[in-house]
Amino acid sequence: DSGVTQTPKHLITATGQRVTLRCSPRSGDLSVYWYQQSLDQGLQFLIQYYNGEERAKGNILERFSAQQFPDLHSELNLSSLELGDSALYFCASSAGQLYNEQFFGPGTRLTVL
């Protein structure tokens, strides 16, 4: 157990819908990262937050947004869902902004039908 929690574990929804994925970092970690892992593929970096502020952005679609709250938990919002958005979404946390070990959560498996 990495100490990073993600909810829900599984999510099944329809095209065009909107969902929210939630992540709680390890106690004391200030950075939260979001990744997308499509079937049999590597991890795509989406976005990073550090202590409530956006710090880095990857190839995150405009339909996706995220935020980190004062208690440091983070939410990833996915809207106007398409079939291709079906994937495993991982959240990771680290103590600092960079050069710190990232601890991954168990992931949320999103299925868009």
Next chain:
Amino acid sequence: GENVEQHPSTLSVQEGDSAVIKCTYSDSASNYFPWYKQELGKRPQLIIDIRSNVGEKKDQRIAVTLNKTAKHFSLHITETQPEDSAVYFCAAFYNTNAGKSTFGDGTTLTVKP
């Protein structure tokens, strides 16, 4: 942006043999290179990392080497065991101020007993 190529995509070795996985990156500003192990259905876990000011790092049976001039880094696993079987991902972090990263597509390592 950064491009990370990982080879081979699959690797099968006999127990006790060594395994080597290589990654090349394109952005010379990349400065942090972690390796992750992901077992089927589980979260990625950091197994070793290296920073750009270091050429080699070892941790028991695992080592990573970095050649900044050639822009490649390699994972070496010696005395492989069946429990080493997993997908291994390399990553390159660039941007000195934040955690933006690009991951390789992964190598599926199978260690035959």
